[in-house]
Amino acid sequence: MQLDELKAIAEKHRSSRKKIIVRTCMSAGCMSSQADIIKKNLEAEAKAQGLEADVEVRRVGCMGFCGQGPLVGWDNSGEHGLWEFVKPEDAASIIAALKGGECKVQRGDPKHPFFAKQMHIVRANGGIIDPERIEDYIAIGGYTALHHSLTELQPAQVVEEVTKSGLRGRGGAGFPSGLKWGTVAKSPGAKKYVVCNGDEGDPGAFMDRSVLESDPHLVLEGMAIAAYAVGADQGYLYVRAEYPLAISRLQIAIKQAKQLGLLGAGIFESPFNFNVDIRIGAGAFVCGEETALMASVEGKRGTPRPRPPFPAESGLWGCPTLINNVETFANISAIINKGGEWYAGIGTEKSKGTKVFALTGKIKNNGLIEVPMGIPLRQIIMEMGGGAPDGRSIKSVQTGGPSGGCIPADYLDTPVDYESLTKLGSIMGSGGMVVMDDTTNMVEIAKFYMEFCMEESCGKCIPCRAGTVQMFNLLEKITQRKATARDLAKLEELCDMVKNTSLCGLGQTAPNPVISTLKFFRKEYAELLQPDPFGP
Amino acid sequence: MAVKTLTIDGRPITAEEGATVLQAATEAGIKIPTLCHLEGVYDVGACRLCIVEITGTTKLLPACTTKVSEGMEVQTQTERLRNYRRMILELLFAERNHVCAVCVSNGHCELQTLAYSQGMEHIRYDYTFPKWNVDTTHRLFGMDHNRCVLCTRCVRACWHIEGAGTKNIAGRGATSKIITDLNQPWGDSDSCTECGKCVMACPTGALFQKGSTVGEMVHDRDKLEFIVTAREKKQWVAAD
Ligand SMILES: Cc1cc2nc3c(=O)[nH]c(=O)nc-3n(C[C@H](O)[C@H](O)[C@H](O)COP(=O)(O)O)c2cc1C
Ligand code: SF4
Ligand code: FES
Numbered sequence: 001m002q003l004d005e006l007k008a009i010a011e012k013h014r015s016s017r018k019k020i021i022v023r024t025c026m027s028a029g030c031m032s033s034q035a036d037i038i039k040k041n042l043e044a045e046a047k048a049q050g051l052e053a054d055v056e057v058r059r060v061g062c063m064g065f066c067g068q069g070p071l072v073g074w075d076n077s078g079e080h081g082l083w084e085f086v087k088p089e090d091a092a093s094i095i096a097a098l099k100g101g102e103c104k105v106q107r108g109d110p111k112h113p114f115f116a117k118q119m120h121i122v123r124a125n126g127g128i129i130d131p132e133r134i135e136d137y138i139a140i141g142g143y144t145a146l147h148h149s150l151t152e153l154q155p156a157q158v159v160e161e162v163t164k165s166g167l168r169g170r171g172g173a174g175f176p177s178g179l180k181w182g183t184v185a186k187s188p189g190a191k192k193y194v195v196c197n198g199d200e201g202d203p204g205a206f207m208d209r210s211v212l213e214s215d216p217h218l219v220l221e222g223m224a225i226a227a228y229a230v231g232a233d234q235g236y237l238y239v240r241a242e243y244p245l246a247i248s249r250l251q252i253a254i255k256q257a258k259q260l261g262l263l264g265a266g267i268f269e270s271p272f273n274f275n276v277d278i279r280i281g282a283g284a285f286v287c288g289e290e291t292a293l294m295a296s297v298e299g300k301r302g303t304p305r306p307r308p309p310f311p312a313e314s315g316l317w318g319c320p321t322l323i324n325n326v327e328t329f330a331n332i333s334a335i336i337n338k339g340g341e342w343y344a345g346i347g348t349e350k351s352k353g354t355k356v357f358a359l360t361g362k363i364k365n366n367g368l369i370e371v372p373m374g375i376p377l378r379q380i381i382m383e384m385g386g387g388a389p390d391g392r393s394i395k396s397v398q399t400g401g402p403s404g405g406c407i408p409a410d411y412l413d414t415p416v417d418y419e420s421l422t423k424l425g426s427i428m429g430s431g432g433m434v435v436m437d438d439t440t441n442m443v444e445i446a447k448f449y450m451e452f453c454m455e456e457s458c459g460k461c462i463p464c465r466a467g468t469v470q471m472f473n474l475l476e477k478i479t480q481r482k483a484t485a486r487d488l489a490k491l492e493e494l495c496d497m498v499k500n501t502s503l504c505g506l507g508q509t510a511p512n513p514v515i516s517t518l519k520f521f522r523k524e525y526a527e528l529l530q531p532d533p534f535g536p
Numbered sequence: 537m538a539v540k541t542l543t544i545d546g547r548p549i550t551a552e553e554g555a556t557v558l559q560a561a562t563e564a565g566i567k568i569p570t571l572c573h574l575e576g577v578y579d580v581g582a583c584r585l586c587i588v589e590i591t592g593t594t595k596l597l598p599a600c601t602t603k604v605s606e607g608m609e610v611q612t613q614t615e616r617l618r619n620y621r622r623m624i625l626e627l628l629f630a631e632r633n634h635v636c637a638v639c640v641s642n643g644h645c646e647l648q649t650l651a652y653s654q655g656m657e658h659i660r661y662d663y664t665f666p667k668w669n670v671d672t673t674h675r676l677f678g679m680d681h682n683r684c685v686l687c688t689r690c691v692r693a694c695w696h697i698e699g700a701g702t703k704n705i706a707g708r709g710a711t712s713k714i715i716t717d718l719n720q721p722w723g724d725s726d727s728c729t730e731c732g733k734c735v736m737a738c739p740t741g742a743l744f745q746k747g748s749t750v751g752e753m754v755h756d757r758d759k760l761e762f763i764v765t766a767r768e769k770k771q772w773v774a775a776d
Contacts (some may be wrong), residue, residue: 465710468709
């Protein structure tokens with residue numbers, strides 16, 4: 001494969017495009033409400049109404065507005081539109097509407113703040129291209145960033161560009177990606193690996209799933225560029241078994257990329273080789289932790305080990321290994337194409353670029369959004385999300401899942417960046433954003449997350465294994481109105497100990513939901529306490 | 537071999553490059569409490585009893601897996617550490633059914649010894665009284681899950697000293713369990729060589745020789761060390 005061949009594929013694909021494109025979301029959310037039948041019916045209707053020559057019914061990935069799904073979008077000579085809550089029997093009227101016919105299906109408003117306030121880098125192609133056709137990805141400029149890297153840039157220059165962009169890891173901790181890439185590149189070793197972390201175990205989070213389902217080649221291209229930059233020739237994509245659609249689309253994508261010589265040996269006729277294999281996780285939350293993930297890839301029990309050594313020095317089978325999150329890799333092509341400086345121009349001083357969030361919970365507009373870093377929480381919750389449904393008011397926003405915390409409504413003006421969220425006792429996390437209204441009991445929320453951590457603790461270290469059990473029991477005692485101030489003190493003491501002594505991030509952050517709800521909603525705990533029979 | 541100088545509890549110490557803080561401390565006669573550490577097998581840093589404070593890092597680090605570095609300042613006995621260690625021990629006692637008075641290892645138990653040495657006076661947490669069984673299907677040995685602390689010393693001894701790979705760990709969190717082969721009764725195990733190294737490695741009365749009664753089960757740790765020293769250093773006399 002050469003650049004002109006790539007361009008020829010893109011050109012051929014673009015020129016054969018039909019006038020009207022009807023885009024049917026075939027991501028997990030819409031698929032669960034018969035999107036596959038909707039697509040079949042749309043195709044049959046286009047034929048029946050004699051529009052076959054003009055209309056392409058295309059399978060696309062997630063459009064983001066998952067709460068209003070199934071979604072069907074259309075493009076016609078520069079105009080776009082969206083139908084929401086589509087049912088299979090709506091196909092005839094949707095196709096008829098393309099010729100100006102009457103259609104009762106609910107129309108979405110592309111100017112709605114939910115869409116208007118977004119900024120798309122990672123999700124730029126989601127809902128537009130067919131994730132199962134590499135030509136679609138190539139037609140919008142796919143794999144040119146890889147070509148540019150391999151032919152115009154030295155590996156160190158690729159690292160430099162990523163460093164310049166200010167990109168930080170999207171898997172939760174926000175470690176500067178350029179620094180990590182540089183470390184792996186400099187670590188001595190003939191064999192190196194690149195690993196993509198698609199374990200995504202946070203309750204309420206589905207950002208990575210959506211990226212993998214909607215635009216698998218974007219992630220593969222990012223991994224390939226990373227491999228070139230750090231000197232790796234083998235990659236692993238770790239995806240949880242609960243994401244069968246993402247896995248099958250990745251398998252298709254890898255096969256297609258190999259056929260075109262965009263993965264495999266001598267990519268773009270350069271000396272660079274890169275193969276990617278998929279590893280399927282069995283659904284343990286802890287396997288998202290990098291050292292546990294690597295143990296799992298090696299075929300061992302997925303438990304974390306102490307760091308250092310960090311994977312960058314000693315990862316898979318003792319070799320230097322670069323491990324990044326799905327969304328981190330999905331940012332790379334844009335950074336290479338448009339430059340690190342362009343990327344660094346988006347966001348805040350220390351948090352660059354955009355972030356994808358899964359907006360869920362007690363909020364009118366559920367779905368996936370991609371926003372520039374630094375956007376105030378209020379804009380996300382009130383304008384894009386439309387606030388709480390049923391006339392209720394927002395009480396709190398949970399970010400960072402079981403490792404994060406609850407931000408009270410009083411702090412909605414906080415900008416969404418790594419430092420600001422940490423300062424409030426929460427974290428950016430991987431992008432889960434669960435909204436709670438005034439009917440939510442915060443002690444119950446803390447208990448929910450503690451139960452999650454207790455069940456997902458790998459059991460290797462004592463503070464996390466036994467500490468989460470005792471913390472959960474104490475929280476249960478509190479919610480059952482059987483606890484005293486002494487129990488609450490015990491709980492707080494345990495939070496401190498488990499946070500400071502656990503082996504891995506799971507235990508170290510497991511107390512966070514309790515600590516943060518205690519910080520902002522202590523009253524709710526106090527109201528449940530009983531007088532101590534043995535005195536205060 | 538390069539030498540590093542560091543201080544532990546204010547005492548200047550030298551240690552070989554690549555040594556762990558635990559090795560350096562032990563060599564200097566400074567005692568750091570340990571439980572999952574076992575001479576002769578690799579360390580996993582799991583029990584967290586050996587955590588120490590190191591100037592310059594906010595994180596507490598396990599001495600058994602942290603390598604010494606030049607100029608390192610280590611504290612092993614601060615009030616905070618001692619308090620955390622007591623809490624960890626209390627969590628262990630509340631986690632399973634540790635009834636010392638009727639235990640084969642009473643008086644020779646590392647968990648019990650640690651509780652004494654760390655000043656554990658009572659257990660502030662509710663006992664969870666889980667239901668665990670005792671596997672007495674093996675011809676020579678027994679496994680009482682009620683007394684297991686999941687240190688995985690038996691697993692490591694079985695895999696890395698004996699090389700049999702019989703012992704393993706299954707499940708997760710508090711329901712993790714030491715298993716034999718594919719979670720079958722020990723007596724049915726095809727891979728067990730009956731070497732008894734797991735029993736020697738166990739810090740509590742969880743693994744025992746059949747026929748021992750209260751207080752009779754003494755784990756012969758020196759034998760394990762002897763085998764490893766012989767193998768790795770080609771040194772065939774027992775260190776005393
Ligand atoms: C308990 C636990 C679970 C984690 N789960 C994930 C996950 O699902 N996906 C992910 O990308 N990172 C996860 N991480 C973070 C990874 O350990 C690692 O930091 C990350 O993959 C690095 O990629 P990044 O630098 O691109 O963020 C988890 C960490 C912990 C402690
Ligand atoms: S903190 Fe929890 S999940 Fe992490 S190693 Fe310890 S027991 Fe396992
Ligand atoms: S002895 Fe170091 S963690 Fe257990």
